[in-house]
Amino acid sequence: MKVEVQNLRYSYGTGDFRISIPDLAVPSGQSLGIVGPSGCGKTTFLNIVSTVTRLRQGSLTLGDVNPAEMTDAKCREFRARNIGYVYQDFGLIDYLSGRENLLYPFFVTGRKGDATLNGRIEQLADEFGITHVLGRKPQTISQGERQRLAICRAMLGMPSLILADEPTGNLDPANKSSILDHLCRQCQTSGATLIVVTHDRNLTDRFDQVIDFSDFAQVNR
């Protein structure tokens, strides 16, 4: 899914933070790495692209869809079908097992019982080395295992866009590299567009383009 942004301006109701992006495009199937200091708006941008944060100024186009023309309910459905999001804090639900966490987003689309989906869980869990945590609750597994679970959840529905906020932040250097390679490879195979926020500039050579968000943000402190 092609992601295109033009003349985007965003600020929160409180605070001095402002972001302004004149023009940014990620062609379908390509990858973008976002770098920049803490607080420069990387997560804010992912939330706008995911349609969770509604844009008030400028335009965002996802494939041939303009989210500004859609209701919140339509955006929610669009998101569930087309976008996988690896949250910075993982966003796993404590009282659900690993497997239930993977399936949770599919309640929205009614695909929870889908046999293909269940088969893909086994395959992804094997590839990401988390088969042993599928029956366990998030608080009983390691940070790195939680992170890999969150990545698998984002990839499970074969979305055409994957947004990942520091997806390797809690992993050791060898795992960082291999998990990111894996994420990029999976996206290449499925043709998904990938946008990754990272603080680690050693990892950015994998992406088709890299943008430093300090060029876009204004923060008065």
Ligand SMILES: Nc1ncnc2c1ncn2[C@@H]1O[C@H](COP(=O)(O)OP(=O)(O)OP(=O)(O)O)[C@@H](O)[C@H]1O
């Ligand atoms: N809900 C909110 N209301 C007001 N200000 C906010 C809100 N969420 C974030 N901010 C501010 O907006 C700015 C950008 O935040 P954001 O989380 O997008 O930064 P970031 O680049 O992802 O940071 P980090 O690398 O630390 O995760 C920060 O100054 C933050 O304090």
